[in-house]
Amino acid sequence: MGGGDADRYKTVSASAAGTATVTHKSGKGYGTYVVINHGGGWSTLYAHLEDAAVKSGAKVTKGQKIGRVGKSGQQDSAHLHYEQRLNGNDVKAVLHGANVYYFGERTLTSKNC
Template identity: 50%
Template sequence: MSRRVFVMALMAPLIGLVLTQGEASAAPNFQMPFPCNQVWEGQTRTGHSPPNSVDFNRANDDGDPVVASAAGTVTRVANEGSTSYGRWVEIDHGSGWRTRYAHLSAQSVSVGQAVRIGQRIGSVGTTGGSTGPHLHYEQRLNGADQKITFNGSLIFYWGTRSYTSRNSCSTTVAGTVGTDSGAAVTIRSGPGTSYSAVGSVASGATVTISCQAKGETITGKYGTTNLWDKIGSGYISDAFVYTGSDGQVAPDC
């Protein structure tokens, strides 16, 4: 064997290693597909399809929000009926990276839509081949499933562990207050009209939402919801706030 061939043979594994490290470095800083501070049990198992995917569960999770684990563009919003993924969503994050969210009870996005990290894309369900409510989640690179990382850390393989979401914990969301009559909206000390009034905000004002809580169901200009938005030290019903989404857009309070 010539010296050049010998050297190239020695370098081949290193070249492959460099390419693999380069691809890994392009991965987004994925976060859990749930609002900030929610705690979920994640299960990995060797017989899972695909093997590197994870199933998430928690008590009474049917209908819970599922959010984008990184910013990207929606590439699939599909329904496999009573088989496989059931209702599912796929998001393209660039550089060959995509995420999949399956067994959803509802999908909140459309193909071609740009989504931000932490934006609601659907709801936990039990569609497709599921035997109970849970979220099936995948991270894929160039079509192949990868071992999953959140906030730069690899999840546990193989078995079950408890994880706390840090998705969008340090971000705030802007919204515009609106009422049909143009009247101001009362700010409450808690998420309901039974809580004391602590101020008001004018219709047309822009507000910063630090977190959201579930409370009294209210009907307003932007629909009917039990979500309440914390602005400053008080709450207003999300039914009077336009954020561009009908679902939860900020962390849990």
């Protein structure tokens, strides 16, 4: 979500409570990312972060800061790669009753946080 270096360093918050099951930093692919397990097979992935504010195994509350928008993983511009997953499969995100716009530059803010 979002795009352009104007978004770099902005806070990334957890969309729901859970346990940070993976935090990782690599130079390629997702770069720095956090996966939060919400239970019932649901998880969320937050990738290309500048840095992670939680460690694997940490309990996370809805709205808690989990990192900052970055361009890790050899990205050209800062953005947040966000995925909702059910049993490991991507599920299209819906925000305020509408499908989330995926490709392009657009900043989305939830009224839930």
